Amino acid sequence: MLANVCFFESNDNKTVQKAIMETCHLIWPQDNIYAHVHLILSDQARYMVKAMEEIKRNSLMFPNVNHITCLAHALNLVANEIQKQYHLVNKFLSDSKKFLLKSNKRRQDFISKTGLTLPPTPVLTRWGTWLKTVDFYLLNYTKVKQFILTYKPDSKSEAFDCLKKMMAGSKLKKIYLNFVN
Secondary structure (H helix, E strand, O other): OOOOOOOOOOOOHHHHHHHHHHHHHHHOOOOOOHHHOOEEEEOOOHHHHHHHHHHHHOOOOOOOOEEEEOHHHHHHHHHHHHHHHOHHHHHHHHHHHHHHHOOHHHHHHHHHHHOOOOOOOOOOOOOOHHHHHHHHHHHOHHHHHHHHHHOOOOOOOHHHHHHHHHHHOOHHHHHHHHHHO
């Protein structure tokens, strides 16, 4: 049940603490029994974490409170760290996306020659799409590699030239073998 929605003019820990107190007041107008608050779930913003630390420190008012940051945010942060570590994979995904998205013929050729669907498109604002795209290429590495190394594009594509160099080289294969093993 949603008890309260707060819109903050400033994002700081004191404002968050005040909002939590006001929400408790809405739920328990006569009693103000803060001991009933067992869990507060928030994102991982610094001001939220600091507000929760201060509320937990005030154990007389909130003796049973626990704070959990959103697991989805945590997983997204892990995925972002993984993405930062693999610059060559980022380049491969970016060039693949450019090569396939710029031409209907290339998309159709990819589908017909590999027997695969089009790869997922990584979108920075959609959580997990980068990992899903990497997984697609990982599972279909041999077919994608064969397509890239044997394909003759109908027009000049700088992205395709880069893809071909990456697939012909050994760095991307080392990363692939690292993931598989």
